[in-house]
Structures are given as C-alpha cells and as structure tokens.
Amino acid sequence: MECALSSPLRAPSLSVIFPGNSSGRASSLHLRQLVGFRPSRCQKMFVPGFGEASPEAKAAAKLQHFFTFVAVKIVLAQLQSYNREAYEELMEFVSHNSLNDGDQFCSRLMRESPRHKGLALRIMEVRSAYSKRDFEWDNLQKLAYKMVDESNTRLMRDYVLETSHIEDK
Amino acid sequence: MECALSSPLRAPSLSVIFPGNSSGRASSLHLRQLVGFRPSRCQKMFVPGFGEASPEAKAAAKLQHFFTFVAVKIVLAQLQSYNREAYEELMEFVSHNSLNDGDQFCSRLMRESPRHKGLALRIMEVRSAYSKRDFEWDNLQKLAYKMVDESNTRLMRDYVLETSHIEDK
Numbered sequence: 001m002e003c004a005l006s007s008p009l010r011a012p013s014l015s016v017i018f019p020g021n022s023s024g025r026a027s028s029l030h031l032r033q034l035v036g037f038r039p040s041r042c043q044k045m046f047v048p049g050f051g052e053a054s055p056e057a058k059a060a061a062k063l064q065h066f067f068t069f070v071a072v073k074i075v076l077a078q079l080q081s082y083n084r085e086a087y088e089e090l091m092e093f094v095s096h097n098s099l100n101d102g103d104q105f106c107s108r109l110m111r112e113s114p115r116h117k118g119l120a121l122r123i124m125e126v127r128s129a130y131s132k133r134d135f136e137w138d139n140l141q142k143l144a145y146k147m148v149d150e151s152n153t154r155l156m157r158d159y160v161l162e163t164s165h166i167e168d169k
Numbered sequence: 170m171e172c173a174l175s176s177p178l179r180a181p182s183l184s185v186i187f188p189g190n191s192s193g194r195a196s197s198l199h200l201r202q203l204v205g206f207r208p209s210r211c212q213k214m215f216v217p218g219f220g221e222a223s224p225e226a227k228a229a230a231k232l233q234h235f236f237t238f239v240a241v242k243i244v245l246a247q248l249q250s251y252n253r254e255a256y257e258e259l260m261e262f263v264s265h266n267s268l269n270d271g272d273q274f275c276s277r278l279m280r281e282s283p284r285h286k287g288l289a290l291r292i293m294e295v296r297s298a299y300s301k302r303d304f305e306w307d308n309l310q311k312l313a314y315k316m317v318d319e320s321n322t323r324l325m326r327d328y329v330l331e332t333s334h335i336e337d338k
Contacts, residue, residue: 044303047239048246055239056305060312070216070224077217103320110328124321131317134213136225137310143229148300151272152293159279
C-alpha cells in the first residue's frame with residue numbers, strides 16, 4: 001500500500017482523487033512526458049490512516065485472534081473425550097477470560113498454573129498448525145468476494161423494497 | 170471442514186483424538202483392513218461448534234466488516250480534497266454510528282438522506298473493488314503465518330524471562 005497513483009481507466013465511477021500528494025503526482029506526470037506515456041504500474045486506491053501497518057497487516061492481526069479462538073475450540077474438543085479434568089479446567093478459564101485478544105488470553109493461561117501452561121503451549125502449537133495446514137485460504141478469498149457482492153445486492157434490494165412500499169401507500 | 174479423521178503421522182506432537190466419532194473411525198479402520206492400508210485423504214483437525222458456517226466463512230464475514238471500514242477511509246480521503254461538504258457529512262455520520270457491523274452501517278447510511286444514500290452506494294462499490302483488486306491476499310497469508318509464529322515465540326520468551334527473574338531472587 002505504498003503507492004497512491006490511480007489510473008482513470010481502472011475504476012471510472014469512483015473518481016479517485018488523492019489528498020496531500022499533489023507534488024508526487026506532478027513529478028510523476030513530468031516523468032511520463034519525458035519517457036512517453038506508460039500506464040502506471042501501481043493502480044491502487046489510496047488507503048489513509050493506517051500508520052505503520054498496512055491493511056493486510058491489520059487483517060492478519062484480526063485473523064490471528066480468530067485462529068486462537070479456533071485453536072481453543074479444537075483443543076477443547078480433543079480434551080473432552082480423553083481428559084475431562086483438563087477439559088473442565090480450560091472451560092472454566094475460557095468462561096472467565098475473553099478470547100478477543102488471542103495473545104493476552106495465551107499469556108494469562110500460561111501464568112495460571114503449570115497445568116494451564118501446558119494447555120497454553122498446546123493452543124499456540126495448534127493455532128500455528130491450523131493456520132498453515134488446515135485453514136483454506138483460497139476458500140476464504142472466494143467466500144469474501146461472494147459475501148461482499150451478496151451483501152451489496154441485499155442492501156440495495158432491501159432499500160428499493162422499502163422505498164417502493166412507502167410509495168405504494 | 171467436513172472430515173474428522175486424523176493421521177498420527179501428520180501432527181505427532183498434538184495427539185489429535187476426536188470425540189463423538191468412534192463408530193466412524195472403527196468403520197474406517199475396518200474398510201482399510203478390507204482394501205489394504207491407504208493414507209486418509211482428509212487429515213484436518215476437527216473444529217467443533219461452527220454450526221452451518223465453516224471457519225473460513227466466519228473469517229470472511231469478519232473481513233467483510235474490515236473491508237467496509239477500509240472503504241469508508243478511502244472514500245473519506247477522496248472526498249476531503251474536492252467535496253468538503255460530503256466529507257463533513259460522512260465524518261459526522263461515522264462519529265455517531267459504529268463501523269463494527271459493515272452492513273448495518275451501510276444500511277443506516279442509505280436511509281439517512283438521499284445524499285447519504287449516494288455515499289453508501291459509493292462505499293459499497295469501493296469495498297467490492299478493494300477486496301477484489303487492491304487487497305493483497307497472498308501478503309495477508311504470509312503476514313498471518315509470520316505473526317502467529319512471532320507471537321508464539323514472544324509469549325514463550327516473555328514467560329521464560331519472567332520465571333527466570335523470579336528464580337534469580
């Protein structure tokens with residue numbers, strides 16, 4: 001997300017105009033005049049205000065918390081059948097500690113007792129293995145595309161239905 | 170995530186034992202004896218309690234909210250330089266409405282006024298375009314792997330440092 005130049009050919013309906021980089025744009029245009037026109041390599045929309053982290057890094061951090069949540073579910077299911085004591089200890093801990101921040105959860109679990117430390121190490125191992133081997137990244141991408149499009153259609157359809165209903169009265 | 174059989178060869182340190190499918194396991198073992206041993210095609214860990222949605226669908230829904238948040242940031246940056254009025258209207262709306270649920274946010278924005286409806290349609294268009302063209306999915310995957318591993322190392326290092334410090338006293 002380092003670049004902030006847009007091509008008008010790319011997303012004509014969005015009229016992308018970027019603030020605060022007029023000098024960069026001018027020098028880029030000057031360069032184009034010198035070397036002849038070439039389409040810009042970077043055609044991304046400018047995403048402001050992410051500071052040091054890219055949107056991808058922010059999304060990865062969110063996914064990390066999600067993987068911790070999934071790992072806790074996996075470990076609980078494993079323990080339930082062959083180690084009821086550990087299962088109940090972990091359930092008890094989960095009921096009193098939020099899983100919103102995965103790292104904080106693991107950090108607290110490690111410090112609860114030596115037995116809890118073993119569970120925390122196992123959860124950490126499972127979240128790493130799950131994210132690398134089991135999680136279907138291609139499927140995530142396809143589902144995200146589909147969900148965004150379906151949500152957009154639903155929102156517009158609901159709005160049209162609602163407003164036509166009002167006009168019918 | 171439909172399958173729940175594991176191979177002991179795959180993750181030996183995790184000792185994956187699955188609850189509630191002993192009969193399925195037994196019949197699978199019986200089948201293997203009949204046809205000769207073959208490694209199971211599905212070697213995934215069993216993730217319980219996700220009901221109808223897969224973990225990938227849950228993660229995609231989370232990403233959808235994130236894309237709406239990013240789209241609002243993109244549209245605000247575009248408006249800031251050439252349409253101050255719309256920029257201030259959207260800023261005002263954002264300050265009073267949570268962006269945690271992207272669809273609810275868009276739904277409310279559409280119903281605020283005809284001008285807000287235009288902004289909502291634009292945000293919906295941007296979130297679709299951003300997720301499909303600009304968002305770096307490969308990068309997300311790499312960053313997620315890296316973050317999980319780095320977090321695991323940091324958590325264990327912090328714990329060791331803390332406990333060695335106590336022993337030094």
